[in-house]
Amino acid sequence: MVDPVVTPELVAEHGLSPEEHIRIKKILGREPNYTELGIFSVMWSEHCSYKNSIKLLKTLPRKGENLLAEAGDENAGAVDIGDGLAVVFKIESHNHPSAVEPYQGAATGVGGILRDIFTMGARPIASLDSLRFGSPKNDHVRYLLDGVVRGIGDYGNSFGVPTVAGEVYFDEAYTGNPLINAMAVGLVKSDQIASATIEGVGNPVMIVGSSTGRDGIHGATFASTELTEESEAKRSSVQIGDPFTEKLLLEATLEIIRKDLVVGVQDMGAAGITCSCTEMSAKGKCGVEIDLKDVPLREEGMTPYEILLSESQERMLVCVKKGCEEKIVEIFQKWDLHSKIIGQVTDDGLFRVKLNGKVVAEIPSDDLVLGGGAPIYTRETKKPEYMDRLGQLDISTIPGNVDFNDTLLKLLASPNICHKGWVFDQYDSMVRTNTVIGPGSDAAVMRIRKTNKALAMTTDCNGRYCYLNPRRGAMLAVAEAARNIACSGGRGSAITNCLNFGNPYVPEIYYCFAGAVAGMGEACRVFNTPVTGGNVSFYNEDPDRAVYPTPTIGMIGVIENLDHITTSSFKAEGDHIYLLGVNKNELGASEYLSEIHGLKQGQVPELDLEFEKSLHDTILAMIASGNVRSAHDCNEGGLAIALSESAIGDREKPIGAKIKLDLGDLRPDALLFGETASRIVISVKPGGSETIKKIAVDNNTPLQKIGVTGGDHLVIDGYIDLPLERLSSTYYEALPKLMEQ
Numbered sequence: 001m002v003d004p005v006v007t008p009e010l011v012a013e014h015g016l017s018p019e020e021h022i023r024i025k026k027i028l029g030r031e032p033n034y035t036e037l038g039i040f041s042v043m044w045s046e047h048c049s050y051k052n053s054i055k056l057l058k059t060l061p062r063k064g065e066n067l068l069a070e071a072g073d074e075n076a077g078a079v080d081i082g083d084g085l086a087v088v089f090k091i092e093s094h095n096h097p098s099a100v101e102p103y104q105g106a107a108t109g110v111g112g113i114l115r116d117i118f119t120m121g122a123r124p125i126a127s128l129d130s131l132r133f134g135s136p137k138n139d140h141v142r143y144l145l146d147g148v149v150r151g152i153g154d155y156g157n158s159f160g161v162p163t164v165a166g167e168v169y170f171d172e173a174y175t176g177n178p179l180i181n182a183m184a185v186g187l188v189k190s191d192q193i194a195s196a197t198i199e200g201v202g203n204p205v206m207i208v209g210s211s212t213g214r215d216g217i218h219g220a221t222f223a224s225t226e227l228t229e230e231s232e233a234k235r236s237s238v239q240i241g242d243p244f245t246e247k248l249l250l251e252a253t254l255e256i257i258r259k260d261l262v263v264g265v266q267d268m269g270a271a272g273i274t275c276s277c278t279e280m281s282a283k284g285k286c287g288v289e290i291d292l293k294d295v296p297l298r299e300e301g302m303t304p305y306e307i308l309l310s311e312s313q314e315r316m317l318v319c320v321k322k323g324c325e326e327k328i329v330e331i332f333q334k335w336d337l338h339s340k341i342i343g344q345v346t347d348d349g350l351f352r353v354k355l356n357g358k359v360v361a362e363i364p365s366d367d368l369v370l371g372g373g374a375p376i377y378t379r380e381t382k383k384p385e386y387m388d389r390l391g392q393l394d395i396s397t398i399p400g401n402v403d404f405n406d407t408l409l410k411l412l413a414s415p416n417i418c419h420k421g422w423v424f425d426q427y428d429s430m431v432r433t434n435t436v437i438g439p440g441s442d443a444a445v446m447r448i449r450k451t452n453k454a455l456a457m458t459t460d461c462n463g464r465y466c467y468l469n470p471r472r473g474a475m476l477a478v479a480e481a482a483r484n485i486a487c488s489g490g491r492g493s494a495i496t497n498c499l500n501f502g503n504p505y506v507p508e509i510y511y512c513f514a515g516a517v518a519g520m521g522e523a524c525r526v527f528n529t530p531v532t533g534g535n536v537s538f539y540n541e542d543p544d545r546a547v548y549p550t551p552t553i554g555m556i557g558v559i560e561n562l563d564h565i566t567t568s569s570f571k572a573e574g575d576h577i578y579l580l581g582v583n584k585n586e587l588g589a590s591e592y593l594s595e596i597h598g599l600k601q602g603q604v605p606e607l608d609l610e611f612e613k614s615l616h617d618t619i620l621a622m623i624a625s626g627n628v629r630s631a632h633d634c635n636e637g638g639l640a641i642a643l644s645e646s647a648i649g650d651r652e653k654p655i656g657a658k659i660k661l662d663l664g665d666l667r668p669d670a671l672l673f674g675e676t677a678s679r680i681v682i683s684v685k686p687g688g689s690e691t692i693k694k695i696a697v698d699n700n701t702p703l704q705k706i707g708v709t710g711g712d713h714l715v716i717d718g719y720i721d722l723p724l725e726r727l728s729s730t731y732y733e734a735l736p737k738l739m740e741q
Helices: 008-013 018-028 034-043 095-100 102-118 139-159 231-237 243-258 272-283 304-309 325-334 385-391 404-413 463-468 470-487 507-527 591-597 609-624 638-648 668-673 686-698 724-739
Strands: 067-069 077-082 085-093 123-133 163-170 179-189 204-209 262-267 287-291 315-320 338-346 350-355 358-364 435-437 444-447 454-460 491-500 531-537 550-559 576-580 628-633 657-659 680-684 703-709 713-716 720-723
Touching (some): 018 358, 034 304, 102 123, 102 262, 123 454, 139 163, 163 454, 179 491, 179 550, 204 243, 272 287, 272 315, 315 338, 404 668, 454 470, 470 609, 491 609, 507 609, 591 668, 609 686, 638 657, 638 713, 680 686
Parallel strands (some): 491 531
Antiparallel strands (some): 077 085, 085 179, 287 338, 454 550, 576 703, 628 680, 713 720
C-alpha cells in the first residue's frame, strides 16, 4: 500500500493546524510522511498533549508531604497512607466513545483506568464512576444509560473489582454528549511502586498482553473533536474490551513487578504503542527503536500507521531489565498472554520505527510529549453573557405557598435525587469482601487488610453550580467531596479530577474552564488535598449545545480507626438529631427551583472555605468521641431531603423522626429545600449530647438540636408529615419507573 501524500488538506483532517504543520516540519527538518503525520496527530491531540489546558493545570497544588508521585509524573497518583502502604488512584473520561457505542465505550473506560492502577504495581481494590445524561424521559438517553451501566457492570464484575461509589445526574445539557468518568483505586507497598519509564541503553522493550488490531485507531483524536451527526460513523474509533484478558494481564503484570524484572511499565491507552513509547522514553531521557514486524497482530495487512495508532485494549509496554527477558516470557506464557520483544532502548532520544528493518518513522520523543515539544496554548476568555442574567434572581418572586408534603415527594422522585439502585445494583460492590460501605451513603469505605484503617472515597460535582458560577461551583465540588469523606469518618488526603468542558476555542467556555481550575485550586489548598492528576476532556458538545462545565472531583480519605466508620442512615429510636452549620435564605441553583419551578438560575450557594474546614474538624472529633450514630451531608434538595434519606436510608429498617426547625427570618421553602453549603445532619446517642455540644463550642461550629428519631413518619413540625412507607416507595421506585417507560 502506498502512503498518501501529505497535503494541507490531509494535515487538517488529522486535526492539526497550519501553524502546527510548520512546527512539525521544523522539528523534522522535512515534511513528515503519512505515518509520522498520524503520530503527531495523536500525540498533539488535546487528549494526549493537554495543549489548551496544561498552563492552567500547573497552577493547581500538586505537592504534599504524603504524595509519592506528583501530578503527571506517573500513570496515576500515589499517596502514602502509612503502614508501608500507598493508595494509587485516578479518574478519566470516556465520553465520546460512550456517546456512539455506550456499552463498549463505558466498558473500555473502566478497563483503561484499571490498567493505569496496576501498571504502578498496585492491585485495584475499588472502582467508582460519575455519569451524566440528558432527561431520562428521552428514549435515546435511556438507551445510552442502559448501555453505559451494563458496560461498567459487565467489565468490572468480570474483572473482579467492586464498583462501590459514584453519582448519576440528568440534565438536558448532557443529551447528546453524556459524561462517563471512571475512577479506580488500588493499594501497593510504598516501596514497590513501578514507574512509567524507559531507560538503560540496550534494555529490551516488550509488548505484553493482547494482540493489536484495527479497533480504536485515532481514538485520541476522536476524543479531541466535537460530536456531530457524523460521529456515529466513527464507531471504529471505539475500542473493544475483554475483562477476562485484563484479569490475566493484571496478575502477570503484578508478578513481573513484584519479582523486580522491569525498569518501567505503561498501559497502551490513548494513542497505543506511539504514546507509551514516546512518553516513557522522553521521561527516561533516552530513545527507543522498535520494529513493527515483531508486534503480535490480530488482523492481516495492517500498515505501520494502523499498528502505531491502534488502541486495542489489554496491552502494556514494558522496559525489561536486560537478561530478564526469558523470565518475563515464561510468566506471560503461564497466564496465556503475548509477550514479545519489539525493540530496545537507545541513547539518541529518537522514537525510531522500523518495518522489516526499514525506517518508517523517526521523531525525537521529547518533541511529541507534554512538557517537551508539544504545543502549549493560552486561549482567550470571555465571561458568558448568560451568567449575569441567570445569576440575578429575586427569590421574593418565587411562590412560597407550595404544598410541602407534595414538594418533598416530587423532589424524592426527581432523577437527580431519587435512589440510584437501578444503576448500582447491576454492579458487584462486594467482590473481594473488603467493602464496608458500598453505594448509597455519603462515601464508600474499603477496609485495608492487616491494619485498623480504611479508605473512604467519593466522586462529586454539581454541573449546574459550575454553569452559573464555575469558580464557586468547583470549590463547592471539592468541599462536598471532603465533607462526604468526613461524614464517613475520614479526612480527605488528595484528589484526582476529570475536567469535562466544551470547545476550548470558544472564549466563554474557556472562561468557565479557567474559573473552575482556579476554584478547585483554592479549595484544595485550604483542605490540604493536593491534585494527584486526572484528565481534561474538552469538546463535549453535541450539535445543539455544550455540556455544563463539569469538573468532577474524585477524593480519597483515610479513616484511621475502623470504629470511626459512619453511615448516613438513622440507627436507633430515641437518638437526638442535630444540625451542624447554619441555614440561610438561599434557593439559587437548587433542585427545588429546577424541579418545582422550572428555573435553573440564581446565585450559587455561598462557601466559606475556612468554616468548611472547621466543620470537617468538628464532625471528625464528634465521630471519634463515639457518640455519633449517623452523619449525612446536606446537599441536593436541602435539609428535608437529607432528613428523608437518613430516615429511609436503611430500607429494611427505616426509622422516622420528629423535627422542629427555627424558621427565623427564612422562607419555609429555603429552610426545607435550600442548598446552603457546610451543613451536616447527625444522630447522637441519648447520653452523648453534652460531649457533642462541647466539641461544637471548642471548634466554634454552630450546632442546634432539631429533633429525635423514632416512629414511622417523618414529621417536620408545621410543614411535613409523611409515612416512611410512602417516602421509601417514592424514593426507591422512581428511577426504575423512568427506565420502564
